[in-house]
Amino acid sequence: MSQARQQILARIRSGLKRGPLSPHQQTTLQQQLESPKRTLQPARAKVTGQATIDDFKAMALESAAELIQLDSLDQLPAQLAALMQQANISQQPLVLADESNLRSLNWASAGINTELRVAQNGDAISLTNSLCGVAETGTLVLHSSPNSPTSLNFLPDIHCLVLQQTNIVAGYEDAWDKVRDGAKSGAIPRTVNFITGPSRSADLEQTLRMGAHGPKRLVVFLL
Amino acid sequence: MDINSPDFIARSKSALNDANLQTALQNLKAGFPSKRRKAMERMPEFDAMRDQAVVIKDKVIENLDFYLETFENKVHASGGHVHWAQTSDEACQTIVDICRSVNAKTVTKGKSMVTEEINLNEFLEKHNITPIETDLGEYILQLRGDHPSHIIAPAIHLNLPQVSDIFAEKHNLPRKEDPAELMQEARDIMRDHFIAADVGITGANFFVAETGSTMIVTNEGNGDLTQTLPKVHIVVTSIEKCVPTLEDLSLFMRLLSRSATGQESAVYNTLSSGPRQTGDQDGPEQFHVVLVDNGRSDMVGDEQQDMLRCIRCSACMNHCPVYSQIGGHAYGWVYPGPMGSVLTPKMIGIDQAGHLPNASTFCGKCEAVCPVRIPLPKLMRTWRERQFEQNLGSAANRWGIRFWSAMVKRPKLYHAMTRFTMPLMKLWAGKKNRLHSLPIGRGWTLWRDLPAPEGKTFMQQWQAQTKQPKQHTDKEMQP
Numbered sequence: 090m091s092q093a094r095q096q097i098l099a100r101i102r103s104g105l106k107r108g109p110l111s112p113h114q115q116t117t118l119q120q121q122l123e124s125p126k127r128t129l130q131p132a133r134a135k136v137t138g139q140a141t142i143d144d145f146k147a148m149a150l151e152s153a154a155e156l157i158q159l160d161s162l163d164q165l166p167a168q169l170a171a172l173m174q175q176a177n178i179s180q181q182p183l184v185l186a187d188e189s190n191l192r193s194l195n196w197a198s199a200g201i202n203t204e205l206r207v208a209q210n211g212d213a214i215s216l217t218n219s220l221c222g223v224a225e226t227g228t229l230v231l232h233s234s235p236n237s238p239t240s241l242n243f244l245p246d247i248h249c250l251v252l253q254q255t256n257i258v259a260g261y262e263d264a265w266d267k268v269r270d271g272a273k274s275g276a277i278p279r280t281v282n283f284i285t286g287p288s289r290s291a292d293l294e295q296t297l298r299m300g301a302h303g304p305k306r307l308v309v310f311l312l
Numbered sequence: 313m314d315i316n317s318p319d320f321i322a323r324s325k326s327a328l329n330d331a332n333l334q335t336a337l338q339n340l341k342a343g344f345p346s347k348r349r350k351a352m353e354r355m356p357e358f359d360a361m362r363d364q365a366v367v368i369k370d371k372v373i374e375n376l377d378f379y380l381e382t383f384e385n386k387v388h389a390s391g392g393h394v395h396w397a398q399t400s401d402e403a404c405q406t407i408v409d410i411c412r413s414v415n416a417k418t419v420t421k422g423k424s425m426v427t428e429e430i431n432l433n434e435f436l437e438k439h440n441i442t443p444i445e446t447d448l449g450e451y452i453l454q455l456r457g458d459h460p461s462h463i464i465a466p467a468i469h470l471n472l473p474q475v476s477d478i479f480a481e482k483h484n485l486p487r488k489e490d491p492a493e494l495m496q497e498a499r500d501i502m503r504d505h506f507i508a509a510d511v512g513i514t515g516a517n518f519f520v521a522e523t524g525s526t527m528i529v530t531n532e533g534n535g536d537l538t539q540t541l542p543k544v545h546i547v548v549t550s551i552e553k554c555v556p557t558l559e560d561l562s563l564f565m566r567l568l569s570r571s572a573t574g575q576e577s578a579v580y581n582t583l584s585s586g587p588r589q590t591g592d593q594d595g596p597e598q599f600h601v602v603l604v605d606n607g608r609s610d611m612v613g614d615e616q617q618d619m620l621r622c623i624r625c626s627a628c629m630n631h632c633p634v635y636s637q638i639g640g641h642a643y644g645w646v647y648p649g650p651m652g653s654v655l656t657p658k659m660i661g662i663d664q665a666g667h668l669p670n671a672s673t674f675c676g677k678c679e680a681v682c683p684v685r686i687p688l689p690k691l692m693r694t695w696r697e698r699q700f701e702q703n704l705g706s707a708a709n710r711w712g713i714r715f716w717s718a719m720v721k722r723p724k725l726y727h728a729m730t731r732f733t734m735p736l737m738k739l740w741a742g743k744k745n746r747l748h749s750l751p752i753g754r755g756w757t758l759w760r761d762l763p764a765p766e767g768k769t770f771m772q773q774w775q776a777q778t779k780q781p782k783q784h785t786d787k788e789m790q791p
Contacts (some may be wrong), residue, residue, distance in 0.1 A: 094396040097551065097605045101377045104613030110378050120521045125557035129364045131566065148576065207594045210503050226577040235591030243536045261562035262368040263566055269558075276390050277523055279588050279595050280540070283565075283581035288533040292449035292467050292493045292572065293475060295339035300492070301448060302499055302506075303533020303580065 099156075123282065123311070128263050134225040134260025141224045148227025148286035148312075152286030154307045162190060162251070165310060166199035169249065172308065173201065173266045175213060176247065181213040184238040184245060188218050208244035216249045220271070223256040223264050223284040228285045229309065230264045232271070232278040239280045247289075253312050313431060313459050316644030316661050320667035327638040336469050337639055340462075342632040348681070355570065365437025365567055365684050368560050369621040372552075373612060379521040379554045380603065386524025390586025392599035400430035405603045407432060407513070407546055409440045410600055414544055415442055416510035422517025422528060422535030423447035425463050425624060426548050426604055428646045429659070432513075443504045444515075446534035448498055455482045461640030461648065464572050464626045469639050502534070512538040512596070516549035517623070519601070520563055522557040525585040526601060529568055529578045536582055545584065545596035550604045552620040564623060567683040571625035607658050615694045619654050621684040626651075628678035628688060634671050643668060650678035650688040657695050666704050669695035712752075730769045738764050 110118070136144055157168060175178045182204040185191055196203045208215055217237050219295055220230045229250060233239045242248055251293055258264055261283070270283055288303030299305060328334055350357050356573075384394040396404035411419060419436065421427065421443050433443045433454075445454040449467035453459060460466030467475075475494055480487035483501060488494050499558045515528035515777050526547045539545045550628055555743065561583075569575045586597030611617055629635040629649025640648030645665070647655050653668035669692035678688040679700050699705050700713060719726045741747050741764030751759045754758045756762060 091396075093398045093402055096398060096608050097603075098377045098380070099397055100605075100609035101380075101612050104609065104611075104617075105374065105377075105618035106613060110375065114375075114379060115355070118375060119382070122382065122556060125376055125559045128368065128557050128563045129357065129360055130562075131355055131361070133355075134562075151576070154580075174422055192682060207693075210507050215695075228577055228581075233588070233592055233595055235593065238537070238592070238594040239540045240594045243533050243540065244627040252537065259367075262559055263564060265558040265562065272425060276589070277525070277583075278588055279584065279592060281585075283577070283583075284579065285577040286579050288531070288579060290448045290495065291465060291534045292447070292452070294336075294472055295343045295465060295468060296491070298495060298572075299532070300495060300499070301641075302446065302537055 095196075114208075124220055130260055130262065131225070134262070136224055137258045141257050141259050144224040145222045145227055148224065149178040149222070149229075149309060151226050153289075154227065154229075154252075154286050154309055156309050156311055158311050159239070162194065163312060165251070166194050166196050166201060168310065169214075169216070170199040170201055172247075176213070182211050184215040184241060186217040186241055188236050191216060191218065193247075207238040207271055208240035210244065212245040214221075214247040214249065215245040216251070217241050219250045219252045219309075220256070221264055222252050222266050223261060223283070224257060224259050226259065226285055228261075228264075228283050229307075230301040231269070231282045231284065232268060233280040234278060239282065242282055242284065243303050245304060247306045247308060249310065251310045251312060313333070313428060313646055315664055315667060317656060317660065317665045318644070320642060320644055323639040323644060324642040325669070327642045332471055332474070333469050333639050334471060336471050337636055340465075340468055340630065341636050342662060344465075344574060344626075348571060348627060348630070349574075351570040351574045351576065354576070355566075358570070359566075361567060362564060362683050362685055365563060366621065367544050368555065368563065369684055372554050373558065373617060374622050376554070376612060378756075379556060380551060383519060383554060385526055386521070387586065387599070387601055388524075390524050390584045390599070392524070392601065395600060395602045397430075397602055397607070398605045399671060400604075400606060403430045403548065403602050403606075403637040404435035405431055406724070407433065407548065407604055408441065410544065410546055410598075411436070411441050411511050414598075416544070418444060418505070418509050418544065419511040419513055420446050420505055420538045422512070422514035422530070422538040423450050423466070424548055424591060425460070425548050425646060426515055428514065429550075429606065430604060431550070432548070444502075444509065446502055446505065448495065448534070451502070452478060452499060455479070456739065459641070460646075462629065463647065463649075463651075463753050469641060475480075498598065506537045506541050509538075509542045511544040511546060512540075512542040513546045513548060514539050516553055517568065518553055518555050518561055519547075519549060520555055520583070521560060521563055523583075525587055527561065527581060529565070529567075529581050531573075531575075531579045533580055536580055538593055539582075539584060543596060544598040544600070545587075546602060547584070548602045548604065550606065551608050552622075554705045568623055568625050571623075571627040571681070571683040583721050594597075595641055606769050611658060616654060616658060616691055616737045619651070619658075619691060620685050621686055622651055622655075623684060624651075625683055627681040627683065631677045631681050633673060633675060633677070634771055650692070651653075651686070652689040653689060654686075654695070657689075657698075662695055662699050662702065663704055666695075666699050669693070669699070700748045713731045713767075717759075726770070728769050731772070733771055735767045740764070 290301035656667035
C-alpha cells in the first residue's frame, strides 16, 4: 500500500500548493514536537496546594468514584476485607498488581486470598496503584507495565486503586509530564488510561446508567 | 451502509410520521443541549479554548504531510504498523489481510464511525470473519440489522421496548424491561466475546504525532477490553484526526466530552502506543493503524477544508432543529446532521447527497456550538452553489434560483416588483389577512397560513424612517 501513501501525501501537498516541506521547516516543526508547549489551560487545571487535593476529591466523587482515606497503607487489607464482605465477595480472590507496596501487605491476616496475574473473566475485584490523580476532573491515571496489566483496570466488577495524595496534579498536562518522566528510557507505556469514575452507558434512552462493560465500582484509597 | 440520501425528502416525511422515532427524539432534545450548556457554564475559558483548537487544527492541516509521516515513524519505532488506504475497499482489504494473517474467526469492535463509513462489517462477513460490535448501542443495532442514526449515540432512534424485544428474541432469554437488567444481560454476553476474539478493532478520536499514539474516548470500557484482550489491535482512523502533541491532546480532551455529552470528562480516555512491551503480561502482540483517506486529502486547500477540523463531537446535530425533527436515518448515509450535510456530498457525491446541504434553515446554531468553529452554514452554501453549477437539483428549483438572482441583481426592478405584489397579496388574503394557498408556496401553506403583508414594503418604510429623523434633527439643531 506504499502507493496509497505516496498518493495521499501527493494530494495533500497539491492541495496545499507546495512540495514537501523544506528541511528547515521540518526541523522547526520537529523541535516543536520535541519540546511541546502548553496550550491555553483553564484555571481549574492550574490550581496549587490544598486546592489540588480538594478539587480532585470533589470531582472524583462527582464522577461516582468512591474515596476512602487511609492513614497508612497497612490499613488497606482490613478496609478491603470489609468492602469485600459488604459486596458479598469475601470468598473471591483479590487480583493484585505485582507492585511491591501492595504485595508486601499482610493480606492473609485480613483473610484475603490474593492472586498476582492478569484479570480473567469472572474476577470480582482487583487492586492496582495509580500513577497520579488529576484535580481538574477527578481523573485517575494508570499505565501498563510488567507489574500492572491493563486488564486489571477493566475486567473485574470492582477496581480498587491506591493513590498517594502527593501524586495529585492539577491538569492533564501535568499528568502527561509524569508519564513522560516515567518513560525516560524511550517509549511511553503501551497503554495510558485516564479513568474518571466507573463504567457507564447512555445508550438506553439517552440516560446515563452505571455498570456497562467496565468496572461497576471504582474505589480510590487515598494515602 | 447503503446510500439512501437521494430519498431524503421521502425519508424525512416518514420520520415525521414515525411515532416511535418521535418519542425517542424527545430524549435528545431534553438531554445533550442542556448538559452541554451546564458544562460550558463551569468552564469560563471554553470560548478561548475553541479559538486555540482552531489554531492547532489549522496548523495540522497546513502541515498534514509532515505530521502523518512523523506519526508513522513513531508508530514504527514503538513496534507498530501503519497502513495507508485511499478508499474504503483498500481499507477493508488491509484489515481483512491482517485478520487472515492470524487466522482470525471473530473480531470485537469498539465504536467507530470510520468503520461504518468504509462498510467494514459487511466486508468482514463476506470473508467469513464475524464482527461483533461491543458498544451497547452498536450491539443493539447489529442485532437488529440496523445502522447508527447519531455519531455518538448510535441507537438514539430506539426506545426501551424495542431493545427488550430484540434482546429477548436474539438472546433467547426471558424478556426484560428494566434498563439495568438489559445492560447486565449485554455485559454478560459480551464477556465471552471479548475473551474469544482474535482481533480487536477500534477507531481513534485522535492520534498524536509526537508519540505515535492513538486515543479513544469512551464511557463503557468496551473499547478498552476490545483493544487489550485480543492478540491484535487494529485502529481504523482517518487522516485528519491528528494532533501534534500530548499538550494539544489535553485541550481536545477538554473540548470533546463537554461538547458531546456535557460530561466533565468521558470515563475512559485511553492512549495506545504500539504493541505490548517487553515484560507486559497483557495487551496486543500486534498494533496496526489504518489511515483512511476516502476523499479527505481532496478537501485540503479546498473550500471545504475547515471541515477537516471536525472532532465528531455531535454538538451540531444535537442542536439542529432539522436533525431533532427527523433523526439521523433520514439523511440516508453514515454522517447525519449539519456535519454530515457537509461531509457526505464529498464522500458519495453531490449528485447523490444534494438534498442534505439544502436541509438546513441556516439558523446558525451548529456553527455557534461547534468546538472547532467550523462555519457549517457557509460550507453547506458552498455545496448548494456547486449543485447549481453542475446543473443538479429540480428544474423548478433551478429556475427559481435564476429568477431570484436576476431580481436581486436589479434593485430597482426588485423594489418595483415588491411594491406591486404586496397590495396584491393583501387583496388575495381577504379580511382575515392570511393566505391559505400560494401558487409557488404550497409546501408552506399546506401546513400553515402565510400572514399577508400589511402596509408598505421594508424599503418604503426604511426610506420614510431615514428621512424623518433627519428632519427632526435639523429642526432641533436650529438655534
